[in-house]
Each structure stands twice: as C-alpha cells, then as structure tokens.
Amino acid sequence: MLRWAPYPFVRITLSFIAGIALYFLLGGQLGHGLGLLVFCFASFLAIAILALKYKSPSATDAAGILGLLTFMALGYTTVYQRTELNQPRHIAHLTTAPTHYQGVVQDYVLQKPGYQSTVLQVEQVKVNGTWQQATGKVQLSVPHDSERAYELSYGDVLLVRGAPQPVAASLNPSQFDYRAYLANKNIHHRHYLQPQQYRKIASQPSNPILYYSIQLRRQLDDLLRERVGEKREYAISSALILGVKDELDNSIRQAYADTGTMHVLAVSGLHVGLIFSVLMLVLSRFTATARQRWLGAILVLAALWGYAFVTGLSPSVLRAVLMFSLVTVGMALQRRTVIYNTIAFAALVLLYGNPYNLFDIGFQLSFLAVLGIVYLQPGFYSVLKLRNRALDLLWVSFTVSVAAQLITSPLGLYYFHQFPVYFWLANLLVVPAATAVLYTGMAALAFSWVPGLGWLLFKVHFWLIWGMNEFNLWVQRWPQSILTGIDISxxxxxxxxxxxxxxxxxxxxxxxxxxxxxxxxxxxxxxxxxxxxxxQRQQRQLIVYSLRGSTGIGLVQGQQAMVIADSTLLRNPQNFTFNVQPHLWQLGVQQPQLTSLAGSNSAPTVLLPDSNQLLVWQGQRWFILSHPPKLQPKSGFKVDFLLLRKNVRLRPGQLQQYTFGKLILDGSNAPWYRQRLRQQLDTLGIAYHDVADSGAFVLEL
Missing domain, CATH: 1.10.287 (Helix Hairpins)
Structure with a gap:
C-alpha cells in the first residue's frame, strides 16, 4: 500500500500541476480563478479548525483534500497571471498595427548562420502617431554582418520601425509546432529586421545579476575560442562548460544525438551533479559541529551558485542548482529528508515561477531522469556486487545511464522519433570523459593566467574532447546504431x-x-x-510541401513514398528533415525514395519540349510550369491541377488556355511573385492554393 504521509510536497506539487493542466483543459474559461482560490482556501481553514477542535478523522481527511484543492486552484490562478496574453495592453490586442515600437532585450543573444536571434520585451508602441504603453515579447532576428561579435546585448533598449508579425503556424503536416513552442515562452510575435530598421537608444538591464553573468560568460567563451583552437573542439568545450551551443557543427551534434550522449552537451543536472560530487568531499570535512556544517554548506552553495553565474544563469542549470541546494541545506540541518520531497519542492518553486516550464522538454526530461536515477538505479546496481573498484565505478555509470534512459525513453520517442541502440556503451565512456573535460576546462579557465600551467591544461582539455568526439563518430557508424522513424501519439x-x-x-x-x-x-x-x-497500407496521398525556396512533391502509396525534389531541396538535407520527414514517419514511411524533378527514369513525370513537365500518378494529371509555356494546349487537354514554380512568367490570359481544377503555388516562388499573382487570380476567379500561406497541399486519393 502506497503511504502518502512521508511525501507532503509530492502531493502538493501534483495538485499544483493538476491546476496547471486544468487551465489548459478549460482554455482559461474560469477567468483569473481568484474566486475559486479564495473559496477553496476559506473552506480549508474552516474544516481545519473544526478538525483541530473536535479531533475528527473525517474532518481531518476533508481538510487535507481541501488543502490539495487549494493548491490546485493556485496552479490555475498562477497560469492565468503568468500568461501575458491575458494582459489588456498586450500587442496581440492592438486593433491597428504600430508603425514603431520600443523595448528591452530580455534574453540571451543566439548566434545563427548570418544572423542573431533574441527576445525583446515591448514597452511602448506608436499607433496612429501616438505613443502608448504596451507589453508582449517579440522574437527578433537581426543580420550579423559586422565585425562585432554580438549585434545586441541583454539590456539594450531598441527603437524599431515597423510592426511585429504573429508567429505563423506550422505549414506542413506533423512538423514541429514552433508557434506552440514560442507560446510556451509567452512569445507570440516575430520580426526579421534589417540593419537600418532598428536603433539602440539606451541600455537598461532589468536584472543586473543576469547582465553581468552573461557578460562573464561571453568573456570566458572568447577565452575558450582563443585557447582551444580547433572549431569543432572549441564548440564542444563551450557547450559542455558554459552551455553556449551556437557554434556546434550539425554533424557532430547529430553524432552525439545518435549515440544517446547529447545530454553531456546540455549544461544541466549532470554537470551540476559532477561539481556537487566533488564539493561533497569538502562538506564531509565540516561535520563535527553545527557551525562547521553550516560553514561547509555555505561553501558548497557559493560554489554551486557561482557555477550557475558563470553559465549565464540558464534555466536548466538553475533547476539543478536549486535541487542540490535543497539537499545541501537538508544535510546541514542533519534532517533525514526524503529525496522525492526535495525533487517535488524544486519542481513546485520552478513551476510557480513559470508554470509553462511544465511543457518544456528540458524540464520534463531532467526531472524524469532524476526520478529514474533515484528510484531505479539502486535496484539495477544491486543486481551485481563487484569488489574491483574500477569495475564497480563502471557498473555504477552503466546503471545510472540505463535508469535515466529507461524513464525518459517514451518522451524521447514522442519528441525525437528515435532510440539510440548503443546508449549504454557510449555513456560508459562519454560520461567519464565529459567529467574529465568539465574539470580540466574549469581548471584551464581558472589558471589561464599562469604561464605553462594554463597551456598544459588547455592541451589536455583539447585532446580529451578530440577523443570523445572521435569515439562518438565511431559508434555512430556502427550498424543499426539508431532506430529512427518511430512515431507515437x-x-x-x-x-x-x-x-x-x-x-x-x-x-x-x-x-x-x-x-x-x-x-x-x-x-x-x-x-x-x-x-x-x-x-497505412491502404493510404494514398499526393502532397505539395511548403518549403521556402524549394519544391517538394510527395507521392505516398501504402508505406512507400517517393519525394520529387528540386536541386535546392536535394542540396539541403536539413530542409527535408525538418519539413518533410516527420510527416512521412507519421504515415509509416521509413525510407522514402528521393528523386530529382529535373529528370529521372523512376519519376512519374514527362519532360515536355518547352522544359515544363507533366506528372501522371494514380489517375492524377498535374501540369508543372517552371518555364514560360511555349506549347499551345490541344483541344480537350485537361489536367487536375496546375503547379506554378520558380516565379514562372505568365500573362493572366495564358492561364485561361488551360483546363484545370485548381492552381497550386509552391514554396519556390518569391513573396512578391505570389502576392502579385494572387491578385490576378482573385480577379479572374481562379481557385488556387498557396502553400507558403495556407500550408502544404494534401490530396487524399
């Protein structure tokens, strides 16, 4: 029988989570929920007083239930208060688009190829020539074409010309829902800026501690860039020590993902746990008196929060530091704390600060991994008793890896559609190697000013990373190293x-x-x-995917598929992986056949003399126009669909020469071309589908 008495914070946190879920289940229909919270709390106080007065077990049980309902109501109310869309001055409620707006950079600046991205907290907007107070977050993208390392910094006050646009919905079936991802961060607008479109007018960091933390992290990152040398090894070093993953190469990132060791590159609980394990040796020497215990605890807490400061106070590190801080305080108090209460209390604090953490992948995986290690690992470890210390350490590492992987596997399958087969072996070597990389890197940064010693530490640090990278690349090449294409609901x-x-x-x-x-x-x-x-064996679909600057046509029959792609898509595997592959996996297609639109014996297309094409498949006839048509269609020539691509030059009258059911504009057409053509099509009364605006065109056959 499960006894709940020793786990008060587990009960409270689960009730709080239930309140968060209730808000999203009802869509906020209960409003701010303050009335419900007051009612539950008042009822709890009344029943609790009666229970104390009359010593009634039933009244005590009722008071406990009402107490949990109070935390449930608190969870609901907290979500309402933390949801910025509920604020009347949010920019989403503006009836007229602003011509200008002003705000403060409130997030890290991320390096992307050719541009940098950050989040602006809006403070004012200019509507109809008048400035007014406003709120809301805008994801900004600014070109990075200067010699400066960063175009923007945390705390910069920007004056921006133009209006931010609502975040667009996913345009392809089963594609990652980036709009929902940003909405969970209270970001509902985006703006792609040109250099002359914004101006820095001041610097007003709302959180000076975070500002100096980010500045310190940038300085340490520059030092790693200079002293580590090679770009691949520097990128791993910066990601593992500081949590800066801007320079990670896609191939090496994929290697770590395929071997199940990606977690070592995300500064989080593992890294804080490694530091805490060393600090515990310090704490163990301060146990004689209460004063010594508190002195040791203060030293440990200072080191933990100092590391959090160095890493830019990232949410993942703060989660882990908070948890280990609670454990440290419990040890100083010499109280027999239940680890599940500690984990639950840490989750409660973080969820109260931001209830949207509940939908954060990192939050879910980190807490599940900790629970798996705490509960499952001791059982796995007890299966074998090894006297050899080295083998015992390997067995501990193995059981920790298996426990964490087992408890997080369902989420991993749901989010990432893959399972790393050799995770158990890769983690046996990579986790100890990552430990050595972390310790040598921190030592190298600390003693970088010492001649000789700093050079030696950075050299050791570099070769450890090189070996870890080569090992992951080697394991990645093993047969069946990863199972992909797993799609679960x-x-x-x-x-x-x-x-x-x-x-x-x-x-x-x-x-x-x-x-x-x-x-x-x-x-x-x-x-x-x-x-x-x-x-899936009975399905037949023809899909024109929404791909920026590219053409991709999917022909799905059963669990087999062919994707007819232009050269732009064939040269950009990431475009295919992000936009097309998730949909094919959902349809049960593991390995689609990629064929070129330019001409292939396997493609069901016919190349016409004027370089345009006719696609005939499953009784469907599609006329694909990539070049100005030079052939006069014969009388009675009819197609089901007319597909226009590559900004093909057409006079409106030419379209009336063809008989077709609907016109399709694919993603290879430029925005200006689509806008002009849509106006002409509306005038002519021709039915059309623009995949760049309306999403992928899916034809069920």
Whole structure:
C-alpha cells in the first residue's frame, strides 16, 4: 500500500500541476480563478479548525483534500497571471498595427548562420502617431554582418520601425509546432529586421545579476575560442562548460544525438551533479559541529551558485542548482529528508515561477531522469556486487545511464522519433570523459593566467574532447546504431508510462494484478499498432510541401513514398528533415525514395519540349510550369491541377488556355511573385492554393 504521509510536497506539487493542466483543459474559461482560490482556501481553514477542535478523522481527511484543492486552484490562478496574453495592453490586442515600437532585450543573444536571434520585451508602441504603453515579447532576428561579435546585448533598449508579425503556424503536416513552442515562452510575435530598421537608444538591464553573468560568460567563451583552437573542439568545450551551443557543427551534434550522449552537451543536472560530487568531499570535512556544517554548506552553495553565474544563469542549470541546494541545506540541518520531497519542492518553486516550464522538454526530461536515477538505479546496481573498484565505478555509470534512459525513453520517442541502440556503451565512456573535460576546462579557465600551467591544461582539455568526439563518430557508424522513424501519439506515450509504472509496481510489490495490468496495456498498444498498420497500407496521398525556396512533391502509396525534389531541396538535407520527414514517419514511411524533378527514369513525370513537365500518378494529371509555356494546349487537354514554380512568367490570359481544377503555388516562388499573382487570380476567379500561406497541399486519393 502506497503511504502518502512521508511525501507532503509530492502531493502538493501534483495538485499544483493538476491546476496547471486544468487551465489548459478549460482554455482559461474560469477567468483569473481568484474566486475559486479564495473559496477553496476559506473552506480549508474552516474544516481545519473544526478538525483541530473536535479531533475528527473525517474532518481531518476533508481538510487535507481541501488543502490539495487549494493548491490546485493556485496552479490555475498562477497560469492565468503568468500568461501575458491575458494582459489588456498586450500587442496581440492592438486593433491597428504600430508603425514603431520600443523595448528591452530580455534574453540571451543566439548566434545563427548570418544572423542573431533574441527576445525583446515591448514597452511602448506608436499607433496612429501616438505613443502608448504596451507589453508582449517579440522574437527578433537581426543580420550579423559586422565585425562585432554580438549585434545586441541583454539590456539594450531598441527603437524599431515597423510592426511585429504573429508567429505563423506550422505549414506542413506533423512538423514541429514552433508557434506552440514560442507560446510556451509567452512569445507570440516575430520580426526579421534589417540593419537600418532598428536603433539602440539606451541600455537598461532589468536584472543586473543576469547582465553581468552573461557578460562573464561571453568573456570566458572568447577565452575558450582563443585557447582551444580547433572549431569543432572549441564548440564542444563551450557547450559542455558554459552551455553556449551556437557554434556546434550539425554533424557532430547529430553524432552525439545518435549515440544517446547529447545530454553531456546540455549544461544541466549532470554537470551540476559532477561539481556537487566533488564539493561533497569538502562538506564531509565540516561535520563535527553545527557551525562547521553550516560553514561547509555555505561553501558548497557559493560554489554551486557561482557555477550557475558563470553559465549565464540558464534555466536548466538553475533547476539543478536549486535541487542540490535543497539537499545541501537538508544535510546541514542533519534532517533525514526524503529525496522525492526535495525533487517535488524544486519542481513546485520552478513551476510557480513559470508554470509553462511544465511543457518544456528540458524540464520534463531532467526531472524524469532524476526520478529514474533515484528510484531505479539502486535496484539495477544491486543486481551485481563487484569488489574491483574500477569495475564497480563502471557498473555504477552503466546503471545510472540505463535508469535515466529507461524513464525518459517514451518522451524521447514522442519528441525525437528515435532510440539510440548503443546508449549504454557510449555513456560508459562519454560520461567519464565529459567529467574529465568539465574539470580540466574549469581548471584551464581558472589558471589561464599562469604561464605553462594554463597551456598544459588547455592541451589536455583539447585532446580529451578530440577523443570523445572521435569515439562518438565511431559508434555512430556502427550498424543499426539508431532506430529512427518511430512515431507515437500523446496517448501512446501515456500508455507506455502506465506500462512502465505497472512493471515497476510488479517488481516492487510482487503482485500479479500489476503484471495483468501490464499485459493489458501491451495488448492495447499492440491493437493500436496493428490498426495503424492496416490503415497505412491502404493510404494514398499526393502532397505539395511548403518549403521556402524549394519544391517538394510527395507521392505516398501504402508505406512507400517517393519525394520529387528540386536541386535546392536535394542540396539541403536539413530542409527535408525538418519539413518533410516527420510527416512521412507519421504515415509509416521509413525510407522514402528521393528523386530529382529535373529528370529521372523512376519519376512519374514527362519532360515536355518547352522544359515544363507533366506528372501522371494514380489517375492524377498535374501540369508543372517552371518555364514560360511555349506549347499551345490541344483541344480537350485537361489536367487536375496546375503547379506554378520558380516565379514562372505568365500573362493572366495564358492561364485561361488551360483546363484545370485548381492552381497550386509552391514554396519556390518569391513573396512578391505570389502576392502579385494572387491578385490576378482573385480577379479572374481562379481557385488556387498557396502553400507558403495556407500550408502544404494534401490530396487524399
């Protein structure tokens, strides 16, 4: 029987999370929820007083339930208060677009190829010639074409000409929902700026501590760039020590992802835990008196928060530092704290500060990984008793890796659609190597001013990173190193976690009913997979994907697909991976056939004398115009769709020569061309679909 008494903060945090979920389930229909919060709290006080007075067990139980309902109402109210769209002055509520706006840079500045990105907190907008107070966040993108390392800095006050645009929805099926991702950060607008479109007018950092933290991180990053040397190794060093991942090469990033060791590059709980383990040796020497214990705790806390300061006070580090700080304080108090209460209290504090953390992938994975290590790892470790210290350390590393991977696997499958097969082996070597990289890197930064010693430490640091990179690239090349194309729904993710919970309860309590539940869940998942397989074998779709500057046409029959792509898409695998591949995985297509639009024997297209093409597939006839048509269509020539690409020059009258059902504008057309042509099509009354505005065109056959 599960006893809840020792876990008060677990109950409270779960109730708070339920309140957050209730807000999104109801869509905020209860308003700010203050009335509900006051009612629950008043009822709790009344019942608690009665329980104390009459010593009634039923009244005590009722008071406990009302107390949890109060935290649930608090969760609901907190989301409402932290949702900036609920503020009446939010820029989303403006009826007239502003001509100018002013705000403060409130986030880190991220380096991207050719531009830099950050977040501006709006303070004022100019509407109809009048300045007025406003609020809201805008994701800014500014060109990076000067010799300066950063075009903008945290705290810069900017005057911007123009109006920010609402974040567009995903334009392709199953594509990553970037609008929802930004909405969870209270960002609902974007603005791509030109150099002459904004001006820095002042510097007013709202948080001086964060400002100086970012400045220090930039200085240390510059030092690593100078002393580590090679770009690949510098990028790993900066990511692992400081959390700066701007310079990470896509190939090396993919290698770490494919081997299941990407977590070592995200400064988070692992890194803080490694530092904490060393600090525990310091704390263990201060145990004789209460004064010594508190002195040791203060030293540990100073080191933990100092590391957080060096890494720019990133949310992932703050999560871990808060958790280990609570553990440190508990040790200083010499209280037998329950680790689950510590984890739950840390989650409660972070969720109260920002309830949208609940939907942050890093937040979910980090807390689940900690829970897996705390609960599952001791059981795995007890399977083997090794007397050799080196082998025992390897076994500890192995069991920690397995526990964390097991508990986070359902989320990993849902978000990333892949599973690294050799994660257990890769982590055996990469985690100790990353530990050495972290320690040598921090030592190199600390003693960089010492002649000889600083040079030696940076050399050791460099070769450790080089070896770690080469090992990951080697494992990545192993056969079946990663299983990709796994597509599961939210419901299936929950079923997998229920299955995992049932198996854990069966192993812990040795009761057959939990095994029966696990078998039932496996049966449900199996039926779902079989039904999905049957549906996929019968599907036929023709899709024109929305690809900026490119053409991509998908022909799906059963679980096989061909993607007809132009040279621009074929040269840019990332464009395909981000925009097209998730949809094909959802349809059960593992390896689509990529073929060139320019001409291929396998493509169902016919090249016409004027270099245009006719696509005939599954009874569908598509006329693809890439060049001005020079052939007069024969009488009775009819196609189902007319696809225009590459800004093909056409007179409006030429379109009336063809008989077709609908005209399609694909992503290879420029914005100015699409805008002009849409006006002509509206005048002529021709039905059309613009994939750049309306999303991918999906034809079910």
């Amino acid at each position: 939210v419901g299936q993710t929950w079923l997998l976690y229920l299955l995992l919970l049932a198996l854990i309860l069966f192993a812990a309590l040795k009761r057959l009913r939990y095994l029966s539940i696990a078998v039932g869940l496996v049966a449900i998942l199996s039926v779902q997979e079989i039904w999905e397989e049957v549906q």
